[in-house]
Structures are given as C-alpha cells and as structure tokens.
Amino acid sequence: MKPNYYRTHTCGDLRASDVGATVRLSGWVARTRHLGAIIFVDLRDRWGRTQCVVGEDSPHYAVVSELRRETTVRVVGQVVERQSKNAELDTGDVEVILDELEVLATSDPLPFEVVPKPVTSEATRLKYRFLDLRRDKMLRALKLRSDVIFSLRTRMVAQGFTEYQTPILTASSPEGARDYLVPSRRYPGHFYALPQAPQIFKQLLMVGGQERYFQIAPCFRDEDARADRSPGEFYQLDMEMSFVEQDDVFEVIEPVLEGVFREFSDQDVTPAPFPRIAYKDALLRYGSDKPDLRNPLQISDVSDIFAGSGFGLFEGIIAKGGVCRAVPAPGAADRSRKWWSNLEAVAKDAGAGGMAWLAFAPGKRKGSVARFFDDDRAARLADAMGLSEGDGVCFLCGAEGPTARQAGALRDAVGQRLGLVEEGCFKFCWIVDYPFYERDEDTGKIEFSHNPFSMPQGGLDALLHKDPLDILAYQYDIVCNGVELSSGAIRNHRPDIMKQAFEIAGYSAQDVEERFSGLWTAFHYGPPPHGGLAPGVDRMVMLLAGEKDIREVIAFPMNQQAQDLMMGAPATVRDDQLAELHLGVVWPKKGK
C-alpha cells in the first residue's frame, strides 16, 4: 500500500519478515489487555488485527491505559517478534512496540460490542449500523456482495450484453405491488412512481433495437417484509434479449448463475442445464412452486387408492372433487405415535383438517388408516409410491390447491425430521409452463396469473380456441434451494395477441392503450420478439453467504416495518414542503 500520514501497513499486513521495521498503523481499538506494567492493544481495521504493546516506562502508557474500545487511533512503532505467538492471528508472530500514539477520534460507550457474533437485537444493530458494519461478518458479506455483482457484470458483458440505466422517477404501473409515489411539484395531484422493476423500459430498449440489455437494477415495491424479502427496495440482475425463444434465455443465464455460484462457494452446484419442472408438476410433486430439491421426497396423488377402501371421510372428500396426497416417510415405520402426531400438527398448522398415516412395520401395517388397507390395496400404494417394509406414509385429503401446499409443508417437515435434506449444495431448477390465466377464487373472474405481457403458448390461436384456464404461458421462475431467485418470460410483442389476451381478462383495447400507452404505442412500430428474466441479487448473495436473513447482506436495510431507524425514515416533512407539492395529510382515525 502507498504509505501516508496514517499508515504504512494495514492491520492485517505485518509478518515475521517485517521484524525491525518502523510502521504506522491506523484503526480501531478492538480490545485492550491491561497487565499492570504492560498493556496490549488489539488494533483492528477491515484487513485484520495487530497487537500493539506499551510498557510502563513509555510516555504513552497513561494515554493507552485510558483507551476505550472503538477509539480511532494512529500508532507508530517498531515491529518485533512476539515472545508468545498467537497462531490464530495472521499477524500473530509479531507485535508493534508503540512509540507514538495519536487519538484520531474518541468513542462513546458502545450500545453493543463489535465482536464476530452480534449480541444484541437487530433493531439496535440497524440503529447503529455503522458499528455493526465493522464486524468481520458484515465486512465479508458486503465484500461478497461487491464481488458477486462484479462477476455478474463481467459474465453478462462477456456474453455480449450491454448495461443500461433506466429512470428511477417514472409512472405508476397498474399491475403488481403497491408503488412508492413521488408527488410532482409542477403538476398538482400528479405523481411519479419509483419503478417496481424496469420492466417496461427494458422492453422499450428491445423495441429500440438494443438486443441484449442488462442492469443491476434497483426495484422499489411497497410490500411487507419477510426473512428473504427486504421491504422497500432490492436489486435484480435484470436482463432482456431480442429474437430469442425460452431455451435461448435459459442457455444464457444458466452459465451465469452456475458460474457465480461455483466461483463464490465450495458447495456442489447443479450443472447446467438445470432441471425443468412444469408448474403443475411442481405443485403435485413438491407442493410448492419453489421446491427445495435438496429434499429428495416427492408427493404422490393417491386419490384412486382410497376408492372403495371404506374410509368414508376421504372417499367423501374425493367424491366431491377433492384429492388425496401422500408424502412418503422412508424408514419411519418404527417411529412412535407421538412422532406421527407431531407431523399432524405441522399439517394442521399449514391449514389441513387432519392427517392420516400408515406404516409398513415388519410383518404388519399400523397407523391411523391401517384398517382400511388390505394386502392388495397396500401393495398398490407401495407400488405407486415405491415404498417397502420399514417405510411410512402420510395422507392429506381436501381441495386440490390447499392440499397440495399442505403436503408441501409436510414434505419439508418429514424430510427434515428424517434427516434426508442434503446439506452443502445449491440445487437449481426452472419452474416452467405457468398457467396464463387463473380463476379468482372470490369473484370467479378470469385473471392473469402472472405477467400479462408474457406470451401465451400457442399464441393467438390458443387464445381464440382454447379454454383460457388451459393456456400456458412462456413464463418461468428459477429456484435455488427453495428460494425463488427470479421470474421471467418470453414477452408478448404483438398488439393483436395482447388485445385478445386482455379481452379474455375483461379489459378492452382502450384499457390497454390507456394503461400501458408507452409500450402499446411502441409495439406498433416493429417490436422484435424478446424475453428475459431478473434474478434477485440480494437473494443470490444471501444464499452464497449462507444467510437466512436477507438484511445480513444489505448495508443499510430497513426493518420489517419499512423504517430506517438510523436515518429516521420515513419522517414527517414541513408544512411548506407539503404546500409546495399541493399535498395535505389525512391522518388515520385513532382507535377502532
């Protein structure tokens, strides 16, 4: 490093070979150890930690003995070999005998200690994020984030993509999550919106002949937080390409993801091409549209097995159009009644009315529905599910949608409790063939199930001649270890097909024209066929950092209530600011 007033070396630099040198170091007082006539000071910066030592005879002894943790200091001293070395420290062979000490800034008593593990609530960490960020773990996480983003850029550019910027102040979009709105000063009652994603802009870039777009794009959505979803804003590796089919998009992005995950982890990574699972199959076999493939269990539909079994409850539900789904529990035949009843509690938590089970114990069958299974029925079940002696199985019965998801929750629980979930790997898959429309459960109306701008499979012909609920979309998600990384689609670039698609969902051509006028107009001037997707950068880094909480890989995340406790956002503003924007506040009524 280039020496300056503050330092000749970082706190991670010094080795035995530096013995005898006079060095300058700057950093924070991590710890002091006061042994009477000798004081050790651990000096820390983002690169490491170096032990400084001062004796009673030093003119600095008095000042050093007063040093509080996290004081910012500059020291000058001679590097010497240690009498007692510390093998756990890179700089553990040497120490610096302090000749000069300058306190650059003092620190108040700390709200929490800057140690590897946080020993305080997340709220306190966020309020004092600048202290939290000094921890090794945060330094590593943010460095990883930077490296991952750099690698993504490099990999995209290498494939002929160009990075663009798109507006942050744009128009509110009628679809999707709630928008963050920005009032206009010049136009009373008019608002900008922060983009939920640069979706329209990237499509306009395609119409603009740019062909291969990408952006590490900030996205703003006013939605509530989850462990894997930071409220307010997040980043996507947004990409779009022209003159492509679904497979072309997959072939571009698979090596990027596989490459990045191999580059930044030592774990096994699904090699491209990633497995593709139809949406319908994902719900049947995994009970989720974001299956965690580290869990090897697969759900089966066993509705027909229960026909004529004499188990009236299930037979009745199935007769009314319900389904029975079975989750295998390999090797669980010897588990206690209590074990199965705990599983039932999981199913009930997920909303199931109850759970039946059957175990193939050696020489006999047991379980809540054993008496409904004669040898023949048991054989058919075992055959259908690949079960053998020693295995067990759980049954859930009810309406198809909810039952599928409850079986998914049960699959997670069984996999975990039987220790079947593979550790130390990243399992990718595509979820493809999403339905284009779905029926709203409350209103009975037909609605777009995902992006209304994705291309229906079969095009105009399908829209004109097929049952809308049978039409699939060129819409796809990429999932890694049960985390949805992104969704994307081949877009509908044809105004005629778009008009028909919206008509089925109850919108007129005029509606489309008004609500999506920019894109609608553009599509009348020779749009190229195009498609893309947008993997979440924060989620990728979260997976690579081995974190369950996305806020651990964001420097300044908001809390779950979408507040920034350090900056105090959101906050009220002055009346004159509101007046300038032609706004008044309607305060919510207190009480109920």
Added chain:
RNA sequence: GGGACGGUAGUUCAGCUGGUUUAGAACGCCGGCCUGUCACGCCGGAGGUCGCGGGUUCGAGUCCCGUCCGUCCCGCCA
C-alpha cells in the same frame, strides 16, 4: 390488516404456581491490583419507572385488559 412469540441494568438473559430479602448473573462501564496477555486474571463500585396505561389482589416483574415496540409467519409480493 391478521396470527404466534417476545419486551427486566448500556447489552444479552435468569427470575417457577402471585409473597425471601434491598429484582439477580454475565459482558460492558468506573476505580484498584497485576510484565506476556490475546474472551487476560483478581478485588471493589456505579447502573433498574421490570416497555407504557389501567385492573384484580392484603400483596404484581409474575395474573387480566388495553396500548406501544420487536422477531417470525399469513395476507401482500403482475
């Protein structure tokens, strides 16, 4: 908007079924001792409206109601 769990010293937590002391411990902070520590050690000290408000009770950190705050989940996330 709804559900579960939580809120006790600067921080993390203990405090059982309502009554034992003056609400404890660890870390941090302040003072003292200590020349090879590296989570240094030892001795001493300060630090509390038990989130807030109300109620039940002879008596509430503990039970009840309300309220605020936090974490996770559901809704939401084309």
